[in-house]
Amino acid sequence: MNAPVTSFDTVSVTVLPSVARFNLRIAPADLSVASAAFGLTLPTKIGQGAQSGDRAAYCIGPDEWLLHAAEADQQAIVSAFAAVRADTAHSLVVISDREMTIGIDGPDALALLSVGCPIDLSRLPIGGAKRTVFDYAQVMLIRDAEDAFRVEVWRSYFPHVHGLLEIAARELTVGL
Amino acid sequence: MLLIHCPYCDDTLPELEFAYAGEAHIDRPADPSKLTDEEWRDFLFIRTNVKGVHAERWRHINGCGRFFNALRDTVSDRFLTTYKAGEARPDMQTLEAAE
Amino acid sequence: MTEYRVEGRGRVNRAKPVKFTFDDKTYEGFEGDTVASALLANGEHLMGRSFKYHRPRGVVTASSEEPNALIGTTRGGGKGRFEPNTRATMQEIYAGLKTESQNKWPSLKFDLGAINDRLYMLFSAGFYYKTFMWPRSFWDSVYEPFIRKAAGLGKAPTEVDPDHYASRYLHCDVLVVGSGPSGIAAALTAGRAGSKVVLVDENSEMGGTLLSEPSVSIDGQPAWEWLEGAMAELDRMPNVTRMTRTTAMGYYHQNMIGLVQKLTDHMADVPEGAPRERMWRVRAKEVVLAQGAIERPMVFDGNDTPGIMMAGAAQTFLNRFGVLVGKKPVVLTSHDSAWYSAFDMADAGAKVVAIVDTRETVSQALLDEANARGIKTYLSYTATGTKGRLRVSALRVNPVRNGKVGSAHLLFCDAVLVCGGWTPSLHLFSHTKGSLHWDEEAKVYLPGHKTEDVHIAGAGRGLWGIAAALEDGTKAGTDAVKSLGGNAGVATYEVADDRTGTGITQKELPTDRSAGKAKAFVDFQNDVTAKDIRLAVREGMKSIEHVKRYTTNGMATDQGKLSNMNGLTIASDALGKEAPQVGLTTFRPPYTPTTFGAFAGYHKGKHFEVTRKTPIDSWAEEHGAEFEPVALWRRAWYFPMAGEDMHKAVARECKATRESLGIFDASTLGKIEVSGPDATEFMNRMYTNPWTKLGVGRARYGLLLGEEGFIRDDGVIGRMRDDLFHVTTTTGGAARVLNMMEDYLQTEWPDLKVWLTSTTEEWATIALNGPNARKVLAPFVEGIDISDEAFPHMSVRECTVAGFPSRLFRISFTGELGFEINVPARHGKELWEKLWAEGQKYDICPYGTETMHVLRAEKGFIIVGQDTDGTVTPQDAGIGWAIGKKKPDFVGKRSLDRPDIVAPNRKQLVGLLTEDPKTVLTEGAQIVADPKQAKPMKMIGHVTSSYWSESLGRSIAMAVVEGGFDRMDDTLHIPTENGDAVPAKVTSTVFYDPAGDRLKVE
């Protein structure tokens, strides 16, 4: 997918290309098996993330992880987890198409997200992720840098979330 | 809008991330067929409806997804504490001593 | 220069004259003026007519509590931008602003509605309750139209508001509400300590009382210089945000404060894309309320005559706006503060006729200053009347000696400046349910027990003077920082020429005339007089809450900011009780009237609510579909061809599907991945059906009950692996079912190794139905054999369809040969288009939800939520076969033996065939056994589904009917709105192909 960018003076709103995305559920005690299968040591604290190359993992619940990888690797990752399933119970579900991803970058990124996010965004650690809400939609909020975020939102909620972000980005440009 | 502490995330977050889930500490009987109609009725429908400290369930539905328990004062709408599902209801005196 | 503008005074920009209109007449003011200050500069006091009596009213305050000067405004661009009841004291002028007075006809100066004023007796306390009681026959034709006409001030806008409203969340350490000296001191203190501070004020500039008190000096600087320095310092701190034109309108739990910021209402040219207002939802760790105090009117006959206003307001109009509200004012007061207003007026060139004080003594210093300016003073005097109707021309005053009112004389004047004391502004504090305690000495309510992390500073807790405010604000700031675990330096301020003072409060002023005839107003906005309040007490109202509702005192949009304390004082006098025993009414959000736009924010137009669309939605739109909302989704409802109405389109779609091939977007169905070694056990416990013996690659109808035994949801469930189920739910039930499953899994059966993941939106789902379904699908399928033998009804496989990875089901919700193809969502539309192209050979027909409903109803398949309503058991619905009888337990099983559930005569789902096959029953219609029985008839059920069946050439319906299964072939009756009843025969719910032969297409 191409990446339409709506660029404003102090913040840009970008529809990001798709990635291979998985929801992983596994007992924390078995986490090393998952880390080995995925090729990345998974973080253990809710909100934390870990990255290596194009693989990333975010802990989003006591036994729940969001995994990202290159699209080309999707089947290999499914197979790697399938190979250990008999010995180590877990659930790996492909959700690559469930969500769309919006990139929000620029000095006003926090202000823009604050139109829909009730949480104190400044407390979100860089490199971490959190499931939360944006307006009426549940979203996954990933912080890549001080002023760079990604919002993953279920496909059917995307127009609503993206539309609000564009309206609010225009406000920031007007300066009011 | 209330602030609620999720005992799994160990974070205090806006109510918008949470959903109420009814009174706490009502365990589903292990074998419902052994219950009399009256006992089953009580399990289904009878709730304490307290004025004061209420043990209740919440779900961090727009967060970690976990159900947990809370003690909330229904008069002041204030949360006294929250604790994980399966844990015993905290003793009020211990709670007050800790404050 | 207009007549009342004073050279060298005020903060308005003299270099920028601004023209605006009021009642179509053009006026000139300056940038920085409000409508009120600009009209006063032109000598206009008359700005409105009162609500009930249509009495002429002038502006009485210079601030947001203004009860009288409420005007209609038309913002730039006109259409849809009309707003009624804008406070003229808050609306800034700009070039092109159009304003108008309200509640008058034909004109503000000559208003026929003022006849109400002559009919005073009709409108006294409780008049609604008394007047409109009798005779009953008058209600529809006389009373209600009268009330409707009289109700509300101003006229509601008739056009859609085209403006844009915004909202944001904000988190800070310290929120300071009010930017007078105490608020500024608190913000400086917390800001210097490094806290994240937000300082807000509803005015266009900060400074509060300092803007009206330029003669004070702080730290050796004139007040305004000091103010400028303080603002500059705050602006230099990156941790401090200042917001003007921003009203803290509500104080909610745990220090959440709603702020409404007006962004463009003061602009002649509004930038494209700019929001008009923004609602800030602030979560502050600490809150400082520095909202000051509100001046109290005095209650005497004619106290609402235009030209009579608060003394403090006159001081503000003079010092902040450079406007003399009169050239020959009289001051009437019971508080020292008004004396200073008189001195400022005199120093600005007004001829102050007199200062009339109800107190017996005041300080010698005040008397000396009055004498020095040649102002006459009358101590221990009362005011008993006024002259002038559209503008005050004289105040009637009398001496009071030993409680006796002496003879009157007139003080001729063009304005009367009154001050009956000051009321600490504690509205926001009241929102928190903080208690107020009565200060007997000051006769005011002060903040008591606090429920939030809040500090109240300055005049809000009864302090008086700039020095006290600065000191108290500093303390509030220090306390806030300390609560945050920090330490703040304590600044001290040297204040010179501070005008401290004291005063008393009182009930309505004594008079030598009949008190019963006095029009002595307590509540200007709701036209409540002192007499009304005393009447209410005489008629038995004992608490202030009753007095309030009986008289409507304090119930106008200003929530009694000016009137509550006077009303309470008079009511307690009438009751012979102390004020705290009479009580205090509760203030509630919003602090000042707030637009619907501010509350709605972005949620209007296409963002009013989320509209979920499937990956195939755009195809449906391109092909002319009509849509219907289902939960948050919009779904294609039917696909009309040229000239077709819904009935014709649905008949065609049904026929095409049954005869050849229909294609349907089923993507909205909920999908849940149930995965893990205990998945079968979990499914056995959740659903009524048995799952253990369901083979991999097979699918089964699943029925979900609530623990109380009623149907909650249903759907087809496929077994993908031993440890993996593909569960489908209803469209509306998806989130609910997942939540319910998670609840049981997490809290009742945490030992089960099972995990749940929503895949509703991972898959696009396309249903192909009809005798040619396999023919169109087969060429696209790779990896499996989809022949009837290899892939029988109720099968599921993973394969590829058109090269896309797929979960392919053979199932049918229509009774025809059917397949449901799940592919990753991004490929949904492309697959649809490929099937569409291939399907042309078979006259493929896209159908929507309406046809789906008809086809399933012909087969008697229920729709949860339509044919069930949360009180229907599996047996009631005729699907008891879905219960795994040998299972020891599942959710809801025990309840199926509950006495109520096994009781006879429950409502049961049956089919209905009308005697006249052309009559289609109304869904929801009630059913009776005997249409001739007396009304009210005994209703024994209702129609749940009803359609025209093209396949059967007649109408069909489903209904829940008491004891329905035992009424087969009985004739029941469905009364209609035109009075007759439609007879219909009770039947099975399966109307079409009861043997299911049509599924078996080779």
Ligand SMILES: [Zn+2]
């Ligand atoms: Zn949590």
